Amino acid sequence: MAIFSPFRRFLLPLVIFLVVLSGCSGLEKFEKRKLDPVMISIGGVKYPAKLTNRAMIELEDITGQSYTVFLQKVEDGSAGICDVQTLLYAALKGGGVDVTLDDVLDSDFSLFESADIMGKLGDVLDRAIGIETDLDTEGVTEKKTQAGKKPAMK
Numbered sequence: 001m002a003i004f005s006p007f008r009r010f011l012l013p014l015v016i017f018l019v020v021l022s023g024c025s026g027l028e029k030f031e032k033r034k035l036d037p038v039m040i041s042i043g044g045v046k047y048p049a050k051l052t053n054r055a056m057i058e059l060e061d062i063t064g065q066s067y068t069v070f071l072q073k074v075e076d077g078s079a080g081i082c083d084v085q086t087l088l089y090a091a092l093k094g095g096g097v098d099v100t101l102d103d104v105l106d107s108d109f110s111l112f113e114s115a116d117i118m119g120k121l122g123d124v125l126d127r128a129i130g131i132e133t134d135l136d137t138e139g140v141t142e143k144k145t146q147a148g149k150k151p152a153m154k
Contacts, residue, residue, distance in 0.1 A: 035127050037095045040088075040120045042113065048095035049120065051128035055094030062086050062101065074125065088117060091124045 037048030051059075056067050063070055063086055073079040074087070089104040109117065 038091075038120050038123045038127065040091070040117055040124075042107070042109070042117065047092055047097050049088075049091035049097075049124050050094045051091055051124055052094040055090040056128070058093065059086060059090040062090075071125065071129070084118065084121070087121055087125075091121060 035050045035052070037050040039046045040049045041047075059070065060067055063083065065073075070079075070083065070087075073083060079087075085104050086101070089099065089101045092099045092104070
């Protein structure tokens with residue numbers, strides 16, 4: 001019986017591995033959620049911006065506050081210029097732009113550009129938390145809905 005002992009030590013794990021492997025074929029592959037980027041124009045150049053999970057983690061690291069606390073500051077209007085510039089940096093990084101925080105902080109934006117960037121960052125935040133923003137035919141009225149749900153009819 002001692003001759004079969006090495007076989008059992010090798011054969012049993014191999015059989016278990018093959019049984020498990022044959023049962024794994026029905027597992028679903030994880031599909032990454034892909035957000036469409038918002039295009040932000042800076043200095044006449046359009047850059048893709050979105051808040052990926054990695055970008056949100058970097059935002060938390062830089063600001064030292066949780067993402068939910070950060071969102072609340074933006075929502076209630078108490079976010080400062082540092083918060084906005086950090087959000088812009090994180091959104092550009094999430095969009096795949098090769099940029100550093102210093103690049104963003106050292107940039108000069110016109111008043112018009114700043115207002116446009118703030119509006120686009122709002123769209124970036126809406127997409128990140130699952131709210132889709134649609135413009136009506138006039139491009140004036142915004143209707144916000146939870147992603148995947150139809151807006152309530154009046």
